[in-house]
Amino acid sequence: MRAEEEVLSWEEIQCFLDEFDAAARVHDQEKIRSLLLESVSGFKPQCGIEDALYKQNNGYDDSNVHVLNLQNKMGVSCDASD
Numbered sequence: 001m002r003a004e005e006e007v008l009s010w011e012e013i014q015c016f017l018d019e020f021d022a023a024a025r026v027h028d029q030e031k032i033r034s035l036l037l038e039s040v041s042g043f044k045p046q047c048g049i050e051d052a053l054y055k056q057n058n059g060y061d062d063s064n065v066h067v068l069n070l071q072n073k074m075g076v077s078c079d080a081s082d
Contacts, residue, residue, distance in 0.1 A: 006041045029054040
């Protein structure tokens with residue numbers, strides 16, 4: 001008996017990584033989850049999206065979630081992607 005795993009081609013992996021990167025750059029948690037569900041065999045989330053920024057931006061009323069807008073005193077964003 002031999003184990004057989006589902007294997008993606010390099011082109012499929014590159015496409016997935018490009019889409020994943022694009023979704024991550026704009027913080028699209030729903031797209032990221034969708035990509036993982038489509039591409040990763042056995043990926044079964046055990047809960048909803050728990051990202052604090054996602055929850056804040058999508059109107060979740062959770063008093064335990066506090067996201068700070070970090071800016072220096074000159075108003076320049078401290079975001080590493082800038």
